[in-house]
Amino acid sequence: MREHIERHVTIVDPPSDTSIGSISLRNDINDSGSATPSLPLHRCMRTISGSKSEDHLITTESGRRIYTKGRPPWYDREGKILKQPYVVGICGGSASGKTTVARRIIERLEMPWVTVLSMDSFYKVLTEEQHHLAAKNEYNFDHPQAFDFDLMCETVRRLRDGKNVEVPVYDFTTHRRDKQPKLMYGADVLIFEGILAFHNEELVDLMDMKVFVDTDPDTRLARRLERDIQDRGRDLEGVLTQYLRFVKPAFDTFIAPGMKIADIIVPRGGENEVAIDLIVKQVKTQLAERGYDASKNPYSQRAGMVQKDLPLQLPRTxxxxxxxxxxxxxxxxxxxxxxxxxxxxxxxxxxxxxxxxxxxxxxxxxxxxxxxxxxxxxxxxxxxxxxxxxxxxxxxxxxxxxxxxxxxxxxxxxxxxxxxxxxxxxxxxxxxxxxxxxxxxxxxxxxxxxxxxxxxxxxxxxxxxxxxxxxxxxxxxxxxxxxxxxxxxxxxxxxxxxxxxxxxxxxxxxxxxxxxxxxxxxxxxxxxxxxxxxxxxxxxx
CATH class of the missing domain: 3.40.50.2020 (Rossmann fold)
Structure with missing residues (x-):
């Protein structure tokens, strides 16, 4: 059995003059690659599911290029699957900074191949009646019934097995799935993030590490106001009504209990450098125990295929x-x-x-x-x-x-x-x-x-x-x-x-x-x- 790090670890780092929290709030807002409404050129608006971490290429502050799609060989010289990816689940309230934490983890891991999967992609297709409710901000998007957990579990399971998946793309403006899903592939590390990431027991069992991002409610509300008004075309009154009626009760009922099963609780999201460093060290340790070592015998896969003594007879195939x-x-x-x-x-x-x-x-x-x-x-x-x-x-x-x-x-x-x-x-x-x-x-x-x-x-x-x-x-x-x-x-x-x-x-x-x-x-x-x-x-x- 794999070793778990101590549960319920809450880490607070000392104040720093360098504030990562000053980064644009769009680091906490999901992004994706499908068509969006016509908007002024100065504003880049996000209306569909996904996350910035799901972009194929991330460039860190040091200039390192990290690809979140694709990977080097994930099989041995006999074509058999070599190892399962390490799955990190990140849960937290809406606009708590889950995507920022995922991005910080990717940057610190210094691994060129990471896959990030957002729970936002798995909203259920709405009925006509539900569409009318959503248009009036009366549909509860924070309730477990709003998500397709069966598809979610199957997607994570296939990624763990090294297989491809077609991830739905959800448009928050039309409340429909895009006709063109995103094709994703497994990697050495799979990061799954979402508000109800810890709600489904079957999904939790697929995770190797569980991280809960705990951010002040006022901060989360401010971020949600900016996101929904500027990026999703909603009005202030509608956002506040939806927050008080659905978002806050859902956090107290369905999301906050996730802290009980979390391995690590991270206050203040992406600002907490100490917590992120601890997560990265644990991931690297677990990968090393599974045999992952990017610096060890780097030529073994291809060089091992260069056989000196070949059979005289060519294969029948x-x-x-x-x-x-x-x-x-x-x-x-x-x-x-x-x-x-x-x-x-x-x-x-x-x-x-x-x-x-x-x-x-x-x-x-x-x-x-x-x-x-x-x-x-x-x-x-x-x-x-x-x-x-x-x-x-x-x-x-x-x-x-x-x-x-x-x-x-x-x-x-x-x-x-x-x-x-x-x-x-x-x-x-x-x-x-x-x-x-x-x-x-x-x-x-x-x-x-x-x-x-x-x-x-x-x-x-x-x-x-x-x-x-x-x-x-x-x-x-x-x-x-x-x-x-x-x-x-x-x-x-x-x-x-x-x-x-x-x-x-x-x-x-x-x-x-x-x-x-x-x-x-x-x-x-x-x-x-x-x-x-x-x-x-x-x-x-």
Missing amino acids: LTVVPQTPQVRGLHTFIRDRRTPRDEFNFYSDRLMRILIENAMNFMPFADATVTTPTMEKFVGKRNTAQICGVTIMRAGETMEHALRAVVKDCKMGKILIQTNEKTMEPELFYLRLPKNIHRYKVLLMDATVATGAAAMMAIRVLLDHDVLEENILLLSLLMAGTGVHSLAYAFPKVNLLTTAVDPHINELYYVIPGMGNFGDRYYGTEAVAACNDSSNDEDDT
């Missing part, structure tokens, strides 16, 4: 396009370092088309009978599967045109995976996938596969979106033997299709003999020095 004279000829042009960019792109596109055409042989077909123009019957085949393509940006995007030329009206998705220059590990920055992708046969595309680290992360993402292993086909113009064996070992049901397999990769993780950096050559972003031939070079023979 690998298919190499027939090595016809045409395919070999196209490879000759593409691999030649002297091939001009326009010719390189032309021959690459031709080879991609051949690769995609071969990929169609992996799709399910059923007998189909048609009538020819001569009124005779012909028995043929029709594809019976829904197909979508997912590209690993940026080199994988070069294969989109070939796929669209073969599969009419093909749905497309994108996954941005970049290599960290310090650790040389792949890191997930962005993904956009078709809805209900688990119903599709997925063609996952990358121009080249060296160690297989980026492809492994992309496959893990698809699996976390409930795509079956056997429904994934990885396409690449060129694969290294190292990457082939690593992927086949980690995901034995994923089929691999390529036009060539090269035997080795070098210390910089380039395929040898390979074709260089495919993305740079295709898009013309090679360094000038690398493009110019040395005057001492001899002509190729």
Whole structure:
């Protein structure tokens, strides 16, 4: 069992001349990314659920960049989930500073990947009658019945399991959910904040640490007045009426009892530096006990995939396009370092088309009978599967045109995976996938596969979106033997299709003999020095 820190710890730090409380009250007001009403340019108004901490990028006062969406590998070299995130629950009254505390924790943790989930996103969809009550400030948004706790628990549970979730976006102006939910992904630390974060027992059981933010009622009222009047278009009388009728009684009845189960009680919210430091130290200690150490063996994940002794026989899940004279000829042009960019792109596109055409042989077909123009019957085949393509940006995007030329009206998705220059590990920055992708046969595309680290992360993402292993086909113009064996070992049901397999990769993780950096050559972003031939070079023979 995990160790809990002492409960009911109330920490008061000494007065300081440096007042963090002077920060704009919008640090305590949630923010999100959906359309808002037309407003003057000088005012940035928030009318929908979420929080500033849920922005994809946070820049701390020291200039450190922290991403709250995406993460480095969350699985081992066999593709299995490595660890569960550490879940911090933050509860407190309306406008008590929960979001500010969450932001301060993120800044002090100095971890590049944190996910923040706001309870405001889980308001129930209102009925017509409830809409009329809300318009007259007569609907109680602070009552537990106003929240969808079932969806809330399922969302937190999936994030703990490393899976993706679609988080609703609630518009406080129209009191409706936005049509476009936010896609969120798990991280090493998950912060869940909301006024009733400790009300549901099932939800509380999912938390590793429980923090209650205790702020003076007058301060909370002042913040709520500013937020609701300036950012939600309400009038003073309506806000005060709602506060006295619903907000204050709800705090006394449903929110304040949360202090009894809190591990730490933080007075004055984001101003309390001592309390935040204690929380951060405890989180780091718990992460260390779970095996998290960002500085320990940073090259283990990718370097571990570079196997010295590879099996002589290629895995059965690998298919190499027939090595016809045409395919070999196209490879000759593409691999030649002297091939001009326009010719390189032309021959690459031709080879991609051949690769995609071969990929169609992996799709399910059923007998189909048609009538020819001569009124005779012909028995043929029709594809019976829904197909979508997912590209690993940026080199994988070069294969989109070939796929669209073969599969009419093909749905497309994108996954941005970049290599960290310090650790040389792949890191997930962005993904956009078709809805209900688990119903599709997925063609996952990358121009080249060296160690297989980026492809492994992309496959893990698809699996976390409930795509079956056997429904994934990885396409690449060129694969290294190292990457082939690593992927086949980690995901034995994923089929691999390529036009060539090269035997080795070098210390910089380039395929040898390979074709260089495919993305740079295709898009013309090679360094000038690398493009110019040395005057001492001899002509190729």
